[in-house]
Amino acid sequence: MKKVVLLVTILMLCVNCALAANNTDVNKNAFRNMARSHQMLHDTCINISRNFRSDNRFSNYFRNRCLLFESDRQRLLDSLFPITNNGEDWYKEQYPALKANYAITMDKRELENYRLIVNEYCKYNMYKFTKKDPQICSKERLDSLFHTIP
Numbered sequence: 001m002k003k004v005v006l007l008v009t010i011l012m013l014c015v016n017c018a019l020a021a022n023n024t025d026v027n028k029n030a031f032r033n034m035a036r037s038h039q040m041l042h043d044t045c046i047n048i049s050r051n052f053r054s055d056n057r058f059s060n061y062f063r064n065r066c067l068l069f070e071s072d073r074q075r076l077l078d079s080l081f082p083i084t085n086n087g088e089d090w091y092k093e094q095y096p097a098l099k100a101n102y103a104i105t106m107d108k109r110e111l112e113n114y115r116l117i118v119n120e121y122c123k124y125n126m127y128k129f130t131k132k133d134p135q136i137c138s139k140e141r142l143d144s145l146f147h148t149i150p
Contacts, residue, residue, distance in 0.1 A: 030100035037107045040147040042070070044111060047145040048118060054132055058121060062114075069110055077103055115146060 045066035049059045081099040091098075122137035129136045 027096035030097040034100035034103045037104045038070075038073075041107045041111060042066070044114060044145060044147050048114065051136060051141065051145055052121070054136075055125070055128060058125075062117075073103065073106055076106075111146065115142075118142060118145070 045062065049063045049066075052062070053059045077099055080102065081095060083095070119142070122142070126137055135141055
């Protein structure tokens, strides 16, 4: 009987260890995906700014908009998802996934805003580029600027 109790106890410890290891893998993947999303958005900002570098005013506006968004995103995430030792256990366990999912959603929405801004800019400012670079607002060029966030 003692052997059975010991065996059941060992099995329960193994299951708990496996669940904890799986949870840390999920958390690592969540933060990895969030970092990849941030990097893709940052690269998109750089690509857009470089594409429209002949219009210094728009290029600078876009670069500054991206910097402000990145700063605001970090402050918002820190406010929405505080790290606390007094919080609930479920929150501590899901903290990385919750924060990462929200951040990725923010990045996707901001990317949609960037696409809208660029499309409107091209619609009303195409005359500036007809001599210098007529392909600057072509569908192929614009599609190459935007990275898809998973």
